[in-house]
Amino acid sequence: MPPIPTARAQNVALLGQVLGQGRLLSDAMTGSAWEAMPAPDRAAAQRMAQEVLRNLERCDRLLKPHLRKSPPLFVRNVLRLGAWELATGGTAHGVVNDCVQIVAGDRKTNSMKGLVNAVLRKLTEEAPAKWPTLRVPRLPRWLREPLTSAWGNKAVAAMETAHLAGAPLDLSARGDAATLAAAVGGALLPTGSVRLASAGQVSALPGYDTGEWWVQDAAAALPARLLGDVSGLNILDMCAAPGGKTMQLAAAGANVTALDLSEARMGRVRENLARTGLEAATVTGDALEHDGSYDAILLDAPCSATGTIRRHPDLPQAKQGEGISELIGLQAAMIDHALSLLAPGGRLVFCTCSLIPDEGECQVEEALARHPGLAVLRPEAAGVEEAWRSEEGGLRLRPDFWAERGGMDGFYMAMLRKPA
Secondary structure, three states, X not given: OXXXXXXXXXXXXXXXXXXXXXOOHHHHOOOHHHHHOOHHHHHHHHHHHHHHHHOHHHHHHXXXXXXXXXXXXXXXXXXXXXXXXXXXXXXXXXXXXXXXXXXXXXXXXXXXXXXXXXXXXXXXXXXHHHHHHOOOOOOOHHHHHHHHHHHOHHHHHHHHHHHHHOOOEEEEEOOOHHHHHHHHOOEEOOOOOEEEOOOOOHHHOOOOOOOOEEEOOOOOOHHHHOOOOOXXXXXXXXXXXXXXXXXHHHHOOOEEEEEEOOHHHHHHHHHHHHHHOOOOEEEEOOHHHOOOOEEEEEEEOOOOOHHHOOOOOOHHHHXXXXXXXXXXXXXXXXXXXXXXXXXXXXXXXXXXXXXXXXXXXXXXXXXXXXXOOOEEEOOOOOOOOHHHEXXXXXXXXXXXXXXXXXXXXXXXXXXXXOOO
């Protein structure tokens, strides 16, 4: 049996899959080697991978003066890990030794252990002092250019600052949010979510075992709240996994049907419903083939997820914008099908966790053009700020909003009413 990898070695493996194979961390964190690691080591490897990816530009800027040519990706990733650790308080002896051993343990890179040792020893004193002077890492060009075109340089720079800061933990309460905030020592946000700056082990928080809450970013919790009083309404959560919006609607008294294409993801919805003691009908199937009639539909459509980078720094590194045009077409088809499932006068909340207008504002404008009589209803919910309102009648949320509170995910949402 091969040895169980250390957190640092597994971190390098994760970086290789993201930067070399274009895989997301969530997909890379699988397999026997990963599962064999003790839980604390898995958590450490994941955290290190996220931070190295969040600070990739800074790591490369530290390393560049000490490399005459770029080494193979595996060695580069070891150096990136070492640079980040040394710059952020890692113990020099342990960091350097482990990084050298990781490179020495691979026959293809064994000859480069001297390089790794020399570079990291130079960074031992240099990195901590230089690190704070390095600029906030910029988004890759494939994403930065369209976002700058949409929102301007100043806004994009503010988003990048939010991405670097990472994300606090937000909770949605099954019951009273103020009571939950007091129980977990969190802050009650204007929109009704509870925020913890540092949560530690999530499952150890009060109320986890009894299902008093679930993890859900404050921005992601807002679309369901736009529907207002849903008690007794038949509502379809059209792309339900992992179930946060389903649980919100069920807790508010709606008769919810949770629909998702993936049986594995639907399994997570069922697990979350069971933990919280909430009820919803769960259906695994293609949203475009679903049939029925509903008073309201919540469509959190598949998208580029570019609004979630502050908690998923692997996303802009693993992807290069491929597939977005196909997603835009799918979103339009889902809007059209969702409208066909609504009862006359029914409401559709369309939302995406994207920063790209083509996946938000433009979708609604085009839906209005395709469907005569379709109307946008002014979104009303606690905590909604006027600055969030967009020209076509929806809400545009960005990571740099609420900066003093810790930001929020990028999201777009709009509520549409079918003609009576």
